[in-house]
Amino acid sequence: MFEVSELSKHFGGVAAVDNVSFSVDKGEIFSIMGPNGAGKTTVLNLISRFYDVDVGTIRFAGQDITRVSPHEIASIGIARTFQNIELFERETVLQNLLIAHYIHRQTNVLSDFLFLPHVRRQEVKFRKEAEDIIDLLHLQRYREQRIHALPFGVRKLVELARALCLKPKLLLLDEPSSGLNPEETEDLSFWIEDINKDLGITILMVEHDMNLIGHLSNRVLALSSGRSIALGTPIEVKDHPDVIRAYLGT
Amino acid sequence: METFFQLLISGIAQGCVYGLVALGFVLIYKATEMVNFAQGDMMMLGAFFTITLINDLNWEYFPAIIAAILAMGVVGLFLERVLFRRMIGESPFAVLMVTIGLGYVLRSVAGMIWGHNPLSIETPYTDIRLHFGTVVLPAADVVVVAATVVLCALTYLFFRYTRFGVAMQATSQNQLAAYYAGIPVKRVVAASWALAAAIAAIAGILLIPLKSAYPEVGLVLGIKAFAAAIVGGFGSLPGAMIGGLVIGLVEIFTKYGIDGRVGFSVSDTSVYVLILVMLIVRPSGIFTSTQRKKV
Amino acid sequence: MRFVLKTDYHHDVDIFRDRVQLGWYAALIIFVLSLPIFWGTYLESQLTLVFLWSIAGAGLMILVGYTGLISLGHAAFLSVGAYTHAIFLDLGVPPFTSIPLAMLLCSALGVIVSIAALRMTGIYLAIATLAFAMIVEKILKNWSSVTGGNTGFKVASPELFGWELNSTLYYYVCLLVLMVVMLCVTNLLRAPTGRTFLAVRDSEISAQATGINLIKTKTLAFAVSAALTGLAGALLAHQMHYLFPDSFNLFTSIKLLMLVIIGGLGSMWGVIFGAIFMTLLPDLIATLREWLPDFIGNLPGLEPFTFGLILILFLIFEPQGISGRWQKIRLFIGQFPLYRKRTFRRQKSFLRTERVH
Numbered sequence: 001m002f003e004v005s006e007l008s009k010h011f012g013g014v015a016a017v018d019n020v021s022f023s024v025d026k027g028e029i030f031s032i033m034g035p036n037g038a039g040k041t042t043v044l045n046l047i048s049r050f051y052d053v054d055v056g057t058i059r060f061a062g063q064d065i066t067r068v069s070p071h072e073i074a075s076i077g078i079a080r081t082f083q084n085i086e087l088f089e090r091e092t093v094l095q096n097l098l099i100a101h102y103i104h105r106q107t108n109v110l111s112d113f114l115f116l117p118h119v120r121r122q123e124v125k126f127r128k129e130a131e132d133i134i135d136l137l138h139l140q141r142y143r144e145q146r147i148h149a150l151p152f153g154v155r156k157l158v159e160l161a162r163a164l165c166l167k168p169k170l171l172l173l174d175e176p177s178s179g180l181n182p183e184e185t186e187d188l189s190f191w192i193e194d195i196n197k198d199l200g201i202t203i204l205m206v207e208h209d210m211n212l213i214g215h216l217s218n219r220v221l222a223l224s225s226g227r228s229i230a231l232g233t234p235i236e237v238k239d240h241p242d243v244i245r246a247y248l249g250t
Numbered sequence: 251m252e253t254f255f256q257l258l259i260s261g262i263a264q265g266c267v268y269g270l271v272a273l274g275f276v277l278i279y280k281a282t283e284m285v286n287f288a289q290g291d292m293m294m295l296g297a298f299f300t301i302t303l304i305n306d307l308n309w310e311y312f313p314a315i316i317a318a319i320l321a322m323g324v325v326g327l328f329l330e331r332v333l334f335r336r337m338i339g340e341s342p343f344a345v346l347m348v349t350i351g352l353g354y355v356l357r358s359v360a361g362m363i364w365g366h367n368p369l370s371i372e373t374p375y376t377d378i379r380l381h382f383g384t385v386v387l388p389a390a391d392v393v394v395v396a397a398t399v400v401l402c403a404l405t406y407l408f409f410r411y412t413r414f415g416v417a418m419q420a421t422s423q424n425q426l427a428a429y430y431a432g433i434p435v436k437r438v439v440a441a442s443w444a445l446a447a448a449i450a451a452i453a454g455i456l457l458i459p460l461k462s463a464y465p466e467v468g469l470v471l472g473i474k475a476f477a478a479a480i481v482g483g484f485g486s487l488p489g490a491m492i493g494g495l496v497i498g499l500v501e502i503f504t505k506y507g508i509d510g511r512v513g514f515s516v517s518d519t520s521v522y523v524l525i526l527v528m529l530i531v532r533p534s535g536i537f538t539s540t541q542r543k544k545v
Numbered sequence: 546m547r548f549v550l551k552t553d554y555h556h557d558v559d560i561f562r563d564r565v566q567l568g569w570y571a572a573l574i575i576f577v578l579s580l581p582i583f584w585g586t587y588l589e590s591q592l593t594l595v596f597l598w599s600i601a602g603a604g605l606m607i608l609v610g611y612t613g614l615i616s617l618g619h620a621a622f623l624s625v626g627a628y629t630h631a632i633f634l635d636l637g638v639p640p641f642t643s644i645p646l647a648m649l650l651c652s653a654l655g656v657i658v659s660i661a662a663l664r665m666t667g668i669y670l671a672i673a674t675l676a677f678a679m680i681v682e683k684i685l686k687n688w689s690s691v692t693g694g695n696t697g698f699k700v701a702s703p704e705l706f707g708w709e710l711n712s713t714l715y716y717y718v719c720l721l722v723l724m725v726v727m728l729c730v731t732n733l734l735r736a737p738t739g740r741t742f743l744a745v746r747d748s749e750i751s752a753q754a755t756g757i758n759l760i761k762t763k764t765l766a767f768a769v770s771a772a773l774t775g776l777a778g779a780l781l782a783h784q785m786h787y788l789f790p791d792s793f794n795l796f797t798s799i800k801l802l803m804l805v806i807i808g809g810l811g812s813m814w815g816v817i818f819g820a821i822f823m824t825l826l827p828d829l830i831a832t833l834r835e836w837l838p839d840f841i842g843n844l845p846g847l848e849p850f851t852f853g854l855i856l857i858l859f860l861i862f863e864p865q866g867i868s869g870r871w872q873k874i875r876l877f878i879g880q881f882p883l884y885r886k887r888t889f890r891r892q893k894s895f896l897r898t899e900r901v902h
């Protein structure tokens with residue numbers, strides 16, 4: 001359902017991503033791994049259109065999305081999280097989730113100004129849906145707290161919650177375990193599994209915690225210096241000689 | 251042809267003053283990411299210091315300007331210590347508003363002390379005119395240009411070859427990294443303010459013979475210098491000087507070239523139109539490139 | 546401290562927290578409605594000014610306080626609103642048509658300015674709006690066949706359905722307009738559209754990732770902001786009787802910014818606090834002059850000095866403005882004696898610049 005073919009991106013003379021192709025099947029958890037600077041995050045940034053693609057195409061649900069604007073990606077059905085967390089720092093957790101309902105709105109500026117009855121009905125509906133996500137990720141006690149007062153681990157969850165509010169078909173996770181302690185990482189892996197199984201959301205994840213990848217993913221793509229070096233099940237990729245070389249050096 | 255040369259040199263001279271004030275803007279912006287809207291008013295203060303030393307205390311010209319420059323340096327240090335050190339880590343908008351407030355305070359204090367009538371001084375080069383063939387130039391214009399060239403050379407050498415200049419450059423690129431590398435960031439920032447204030451004083455001293463000094467002189471001039479900094483790309487020191495020259499020349503040539511023909515003042519507006527066009531066409535300026543935040 | 550038990554999601558959507566709060570607001574409105582009965586004409590006209598500056602401030606607050614875009618040129622929208630309204634009245638257009646026309650023209654200009662805004666942020670935007678305002682001022686000065694240039698433009702006295710409004714009736718008209726504006730802005734901010742403003746203010750990257758169109762949002766913020774400021778300008782025209790090109794200049798733009806900062810960024814109450822403060826401060830200074838010793842009291846620059854100083858003090862010691870201070874005081878009373886200063890402490894650090902050289 002999601003397909004990247006012959007994707008390349010250069011920064012100056014450096015090839016950050018070089019002729020990478022892969023496809024993600026519906027319902028799958030697909031991981032991209034690789035050492036630092038392998039171009040993993042760049043791939044995500046290309047998919048969510050924060051960078052312009054130099055060469056190659058990105059297709060999602062039969063549609064070519066290589067050239068759409070970054071804000072259209074969410075309505076197409078792709079949500080993402082960020083490696084270093086990008087939240088609306090000055091708002092409450094609840095407000096962050098409500099902002100993410102924007103793409104589901106059926107009102108316009110004029111009706112918002114007058115707060116017509118259907119705006120109110122829509123607000124209550126959004127509020128209810130946000131509460132469902134809060135329940136799912138156990139964020140109740142943080143509901144009215146502002147983001148900048150929250151610990152790092154909770155912020156990661158809030159970001160995940162916000163991505164879920166977009167009701168995506170494909171969820172991009174950028175290093176979900178970075179900055180988390182082992183216990184938090186374990187919780188996270190259960191939630192990712194739940195999101196995949198119960199909500200039926202396909203997941204494309206960039207990660208370098210091998211345990212998490214091995215535990216969760218159906219297939220893994222290994223990148224090194226922007227090039228794809230191995231693709232297969234976690235065990236196949238882990239033991240692939242090129243992958244071992246990329247991690248340990250030659 | 252003679253008129254052209256006279257316009258050219260007076261446009262360049264005016265542009266040099268804009269450029270010097272812009273230099274102060276850029277210096278502070280590079281070191282601290284703060285935009286000092288009161289830079290023009292600091293220039294005004296420097297001019298008034300000189301006037302007081304020469305007219306009221308009967309100092310000689312050269313000791314007076316050196317004292318004024320040093321005094322403004324101290325004022326810069328003082329402002330950094332009292333106001334801007336507290337603003338480290340605040341939003342650029344808050345800092346901008348503090349400097350706007352500071353501008354109000356400086357202008358009204360200057361008005362209380364020196365009154366609102368334009369003041370001027372006798373300089374060693376007042377009333378001297380230089381003859382180049384058929385072209386007659388006022389010495390004041392030539393002095394401004396010469397002094398600016400010397401000052402630019404000194405600034406360049408300072409940033410290129412002194413330890414402190416290099417530390418300032420490092421701080422301007424990344425305060426946190428500079429701090430980790432053992433650079434005393436607070437002292438560097440303070441020094442940037444002192445330097446910017448001193449340069450403002452020099453601009454003020456050079457301005458007096460061209461325009462004479464009054465409390466509001468720095469306001470509009472500050473905005474035009476700001477335009478100069480933008481034309482040059484906000485992060486670039488040579489850019490600021492070139493931006494100043496562009497603004498000075500555009501202003502003077504629209505004034506003499508167009509105003510007389512269309513019957514109303516285009517020159518007042520030309521600078522602002524230039525800023526708008528510049529910002530829309532090439533917001534990063536002529537000389538620098540900015541990139542977006544990395545995620 | 547009162548606690549409210551929320552039993553329904555409608556509670557989260559409502560403007561007022563509960564009946565007690567609604568009661569306070571009702572009492573306040575009755576109080577303001579009854580003021581002209583007790584007070585003299587001077588205070589009445591000062592309060593009318595407070596209402597009008599509040600409307601203009603609400604316009605700027607949407608832009609600065611909620612969308613995080615800076616404008617150093619909002620005086621331009623005030624003067625365009627004032628001139629358009631006055632000129633249309635002069636041509637015999639009824640006020641119910643001329644005011645919307647003035648607002649429409651202002652928001653069209655706002656959209657044009659925002660085209661510049663799309664490419665830049667922060668300081669660059671501030672200077673672009675400043676240049677825009679300067680150009681508007683020069684055009685008003687030079688286009689004397691329409692605006693009267695420096696001789697000024699006489700504004701017709703306010704009329705409603707052919708009835709001339711005296712100052713007390715005008716007070717009520719302005720109050721009504723302010724209340725409608727406040728209600729509309731509050732509505733906008735609790736609906737999806739208003740939340741996009743907050744999103745753009747806090748993180749453009751996240752906003753894009755959640756499907757918000759930055760260009761559309763910024764343009765809309767500018768259009769709404771300009772229209773409200775233009776509305777204030779149109780109503781102010783009647784208070785000023787004569788319009789001059791520099792009636793609204795750079796200092797007016799700065800005054801509006803001071804209003805929203807001193808009032809408190811990101812709070813609609815802040816707009817009203819700020820408007821009261823900015824309107825009454827000159828009176829306060831005038832009164833103070835009589836008490837101060839002559840050598841200070843007679844100084845001409847006392848007013849701008851005080852404005853500048855107060856602005857600086859607020860930015861350093863209370864960046865949340867009067868409304869932020871008010872919240873702290875309320876919390877202090879509500880939690881007495883458990884209030885902790887640390888609740889509001891913010892962490893500061895050296896800059897990690899996002900510029901790349």
